[in-house]
Amino acid sequence: MTSLSTSSRLSQEPNANHVSFPGAVKSAFTHKLKYETSEDYPALPTYRVVDQQGVVVDESFEPDLTDAEVVKLYKDMVFISILDLIMFDAQRQGRLSFYMVSAGEEALSVGSASVLAPEDVIFCQYREQGVFKQRGFTTADFVNQLFANRKDPGKGRNMPVHYGSKELNIHTISSPLATQLPQASGAAYALKMQRLNDASLPPRVVAAYFGEGAASEGDFHAALNMAATRSCPVIFICRNNGYAISTPTLDQYRGDGIASRGIGYGIDTVRVDGNDFWAVREATKRARAMALENGGRPVLIEAMTYRVSHHSTSDDSFAYRARVEVEDWKRRDNPITRLRKWMEVRGIWDDAKEKTCREETRAEILRAFREAEAEKKPPIRAMFEDVYEELTPDLRNQMTQLREHLEKYPNEYDWSEYEDGKDSLKP
Amino acid sequence: MKRILSHSARRAVAPSLRTPRSLAVCVQRSYSTHAPNAKLNVPIDYSTTSLLAHEPQTALSSAELPPKVRDGTTRKMNLFQAINDALSTALGQDPSVLVFGEDVAFGGVFRCTMSLADTYGANRVFNTPLTEQGIMGFAIGAAAEGMRPVAEIQFADYVYPAFDQLVNEAAKYRYREGSCGRSAGGLTVRMPCGSVGHGALYHSQSPESLFTHIPGLRVIIPRSPLQAKGLLLSAIRSNDPCVFMEPKILYRAAVEQVPTSPYTLPLSKAEILREGKDVTVISYGQPLYMCMSAIEKVEEELGISVELIDLRTIYPWDKETVYASVRKTGRCLVVHEAMVNAGTGAEVAAAIQEDPDTFLRLEAPVARVAGWSIPTPLMFEKFNIPDVARIYDNIKKVLEY
Ligand SMILES: Cc1ncc(C[n+]2csc(CCOP(=O)(O)OP(=O)(O)O)c2C)c(N)n1
Numbered sequence: 058m059t060s061l062s063t064s065s066r067l068s069q070e071p072n073a074n075h076v077s078f079p080g081a082v083k084s085a086f087t088h089k090l091k092y093e094t095s096e097d098y099p100a101l102p103t104y105r106v107v108d109q110q111g112v113v114v115d116e117s118f119e120p121d122l123t124d125a126e127v128v129k130l131y132k133d134m135v136f137i138s139i140l141d142l143i144m145f146d147a148q149r150q151g152r153l154s155f156y157m158v159s160a161g162e163e164a165l166s167v168g169s170a171s172v173l174a175p176e177d178v179i180f181c182q183y184r185e186q187g188v189f190k191q192r193g194f195t196t197a198d199f200v201n202q203l204f205a206n207r208k209d210p211g212k213g214r215n216m217p218v219h220y221g222s223k224e225l226n227i228h229t230i231s232s233p234l235a236t237q238l239p240q241a242s243g244a245a246y247a248l249k250m251q252r253l254n255d256a257s258l259p260p261r262v263v264a265a266y267f268g269e270g271a272a273s274e275g276d277f278h279a280a281l282n283m284a285a286t287r288s289c290p291v292i293f294i295c296r297n298n299g300y301a302i303s304t305p306t307l308d309q310y311r312g313d314g315i316a317s318r319g320i321g322y323g324i325d326t327v328r329v330d331g332n333d334f335w336a337v338r339e340a341t342k343r344a345r346a347m348a349l350e351n352g353g354r355p356v357l358i359e360a361m362t363y364r365v366s367h368h369s370t371s372d373d374s375f376a377y378r379a380r381v382e383v384e385d386w387k388r389r390d391n392p393i394t395r396l397r398k399w400m401e402v403r404g405i406w407d408d409a410k411e412k413t414c415r416e417e418t419r420a421e422i423l424r425a426f427r428e429a430e431a432e433k434k435p436p437i438r439a440m441f442e443d444v445y446e447e448l449t450p451d452l453r454n455q456m457t458q459l460r461e462h463l464e465k466y467p468n469e470y471d472w473s474e475y476e477d478g479k480d481s482l483k484p
Numbered sequence: 485m486k487r488i489l490s491h492s493a494r495r496a497v498a499p500s501l502r503t504p505r506s507l508a509v510c511v512q513r514s515y516s517t518h519a520p521n522a523k524l525n526v527p528i529d530y531s532t533t534s535l536l537a538h539e540p541q542t543a544l545s546s547a548e549l550p551p552k553v554r555d556g557t558t559r560k561m562n563l564f565q566a567i568n569d570a571l572s573t574a575l576g577q578d579p580s581v582l583v584f585g586e587d588v589a590f591g592g593v594f595r596c597t598m599s600l601a602d603t604y605g606a607n608r609v610f611n612t613p614l615t616e617q618g619i620m621g622f623a624i625g626a627a628a629e630g631m632r633p634v635a636e637i638q639f640a641d642y643v644y645p646a647f648d649q650l651v652n653e654a655a656k657y658r659y660r661e662g663s664c665g666r667s668a669g670g671l672t673v674r675m676p677c678g679s680v681g682h683g684a685l686y687h688s689q690s691p692e693s694l695f696t697h698i699p700g701l702r703v704i705i706p707r708s709p710l711q712a713k714g715l716l717l718s719a720i721r722s723n724d725p726c727v728f729m730e731p732k733i734l735y736r737a738a739v740e741q742v743p744t745s746p747y748t749l750p751l752s753k754a755e756i757l758r759e760g761k762d763v764t765v766i767s768y769g770q771p772l773y774m775c776m777s778a779i780e781k782v783e784e785e786l787g788i789s790v791e792l793i794d795l796r797t798i799y800p801w802d803k804e805t806v807y808a809s810v811r812k813t814g815r816c817l818v819v820h821e822a823m824v825n826a827g828t829g830a831e832v833a834a835a836i837q838e839d840p841d842t843f844l845r846l847e848a849p850v851a852r853v854a855g856w857s858i859p860t861p862l863m864f865e866k867f868n869i870p871d872v873a874r875i876y877d878n879i880k881k882v883l884e885y
């Protein structure tokens with residue numbers, strides 16, 4: 058299907074009742090002048106399987122997981138919620154420079170990740186620790202990055218929560234918003250081309266996570282348009298949590314949410330209840346199948362949720378939203394509680410199990426925390442490496458300048474916490 | 485639900501007595517601890533530095549202030565309060581001034597726009613969607629139609645989506661319009677810049693030299709609250725598009741007496757902060773405080789005198805003041821946080837050696853103390869950006885050459 062010839066084949070028939078302009082071929086002529094408004098259309102529905110009480114509302118729903126598998130994913134959600142509490146406090150105590158929690162969004166990240174294949178490629182924004190956990194990021198992996206110690210694959214260069222993993226096929230998180238989205242389209246195109254070149258490769262998709270705020274960036278629109286025109290197997294997963302720092306959605310966009318954008322770009326789209334683990338899972342499972350159909354295409358999921366926490370440890374959200382608003386949400390709907398209730402009704406979970414799970418998780422995180430905090434920092438040399446594949450003459454020279462300076466002024470610097478101290482700067 | 489959200493947001497803003505921490509990056513605590521026996525690399529004491537006006541009289545004695553302002557009063561302000569004061573003054577004086585950007589309505593993540601929306605209304609002070617290219621293009625369009633927009637980019641690290649609008653549009657508007665006469669001159673874009681101790685790759689950058697390379701833009705970096713108020717008001721009133729970069733570590737750290745009356749300070753005019761005859765040190769923004777500490781140490785030790793110059797406007801910059809100083813001292817050092825390669829230091833050094841009268845007086849090559857040619861890594865910041873010891877060492881090297 059080459060698009061070259063498309064427009065030349067079109068011509069306007071004299072008595073046609075549909076237009077045949079190159080830019081629109083299925084549009085019927087009308088003599089009624091009417092502007093469409095989004096209010097003329099009902100808001101896109103929100104798919105859910107289980108309600109706030111954990112009661113199944115979709116009669117046709119059959120869990121596709123064993124009980125043990127559900128429990129594992131539930132524990133993933135509990136894990137990140139406990140990690141969040143501990144790390145938030147650690148930041149408050151000055152033991153960590155920064156942290157971001159994902160409270161209220163655990164079902165979204167864990168649920169969606171749970172139906173992706175390990176070889177699928179992931180791009181995150183920053184509030185998707187559940188994706189990392191579900192895919193096998195260990196407790197040590199989390200805390201080594203958070204403490205930027207010598208075991209952090211980011212070599213102490215990135216801010217806390219900017220995780221990445223080669224083994225788990227998750228690109229390292231970048232702070233600038235929405236930049237990952239066109240990259241996700243391109244990465245998906247790469248996977249598609251590689252499979253065309255080598256049919257023995259497994260079919261793979263890219264999943265890209267982002268907030269509703271990030272969806273205002275030009276990069277979001279570029280990403281959808283490019284993915285649509287190049288039929289890229291990419292799942293765009295929007296976490297619509299109501300806020301971008303202090304900015305409420307009313308200041309962020311008009312129209313029917315982020316989902317309506319997908320349709321505008323010709324991308325199959327669904328809105329789901331992001332606090333419903335099962336709905337997110339079902340929607341993403343379907344999305345993955347669709348993304349791989351007929352050579353590939355993009356899919357958009359808008360998962361509705363609520364940012365229960367402050368934006369980050371640097372934010373005090375009560376400067377822009379009322380405490381009761383947050384308290385109401387917490388009481389009304391909690392994704393972890395929802396799955397827990399579902400499990401309890403099924404008879405696979407109870408208070409005793411919950412208590413043990415929480416205690417064990419907490420103990421495990423604290424153990425890893427202490428180890429990671431005590432680890433050395435990466436060698437100072439790491440600051441000059443990976444700028445280019447090889448150190449340039451300029452960088453070598455700067456490294457030497459720095460070493461000579463440190464040797465000349467040993468009292469002015471404390472390099473004891475860095476692996477190999479100033480010696481790592483030797484050529 | 486949307487109505488409830490925005491309503492509660494507005495309500496929460498109203499009693500602005502409470503001072504929430506800045507968002508995104510907390511600038512209060514520095515994670516770069518200093519060495520126990522350090523004599524040079526000790527934290528800057530902003531409460532005693534001579535770069536800040538601790539007494540009303542010091543603030544009011546500046547020759548750059550008009551007599552009416554010098555006869556007036558002062559108030560103690562930190563940098564974000566001085567910016568807020570300037571914005572409020574501009575909004576109050578000129579109905580064409582608009583203030584907008586991400587999270588600006590509730591006061592901004594660094595509190596620079598606090599209570600402005602309440603005072604001047606949501607039509608003039610507002611949140612934008614999260615799109616820097618949108619913010620910049622919107623501001624340029626408004627400026628070209630006669631408004632004086634002050635657009636905020638939340639961090640200088642996030643200005644790049646707006647780069648096309650700034651470089652190709654704001655900077656070239658007047659040039660391509662010719663005698664059609666439109667320009668984006670009403671535009672001022674503010675952005676927090678610089679390191680804070682733990683900002684890592686994307687909350688630390690100082691991208692001024694990307695803009696100083698672009699003819700048509702004026703690039704300004706204030707060193708203090710008093711300076712910021714006057715320079716920002718000049719930028720807003722200027723008929724050239726201005727990039728106004730605010731060293732975010734100073735938002736809370738730098739506190740001084742600031743004249744309460746409105747005043748402007750000259751753009752493209754450097755200021756000599758300390759007169760000296762043996763070496764000239766040229767810098768701007770936060771590193772000036774490091775320079776001052778280093779200079780005090782060197783002067784005390786060697787009994788020499790060092791001239792310290794604040795460029796204030798990084799482009800078009802005040803060459804005459806710099807040349808005159810270097811002709812006098814014959815030795816010179818340029819200090820900035822941004823990467824050394826193709827940075828402001830390169831421009832200043834090249835200009836000095838190109839000016840025949842100045843070149844002939846040079847006793848040593850012009851030295852640069854700047855960030856290394858790398859991104860801004862979290863754990864290594866204290867080894868990357870210029871500190872007192874590196875400035876001190878380079879002043880001595882330039883002297884001993
Ligand atoms: C290009 C860019 N502009 C601004 C920022 C500063 N910033 C960090 S997070 C954020 C809000 C993002 O909101 P959203 O996408 O809804 O994600 P959420 O925090 O709600 O999960 C902003 C403005 C940034 N990181 N990158």
Ligand SMILES: [Mg+2]
Nearest residue numbers: 268269300301
């Ligand atoms: Mg959001």
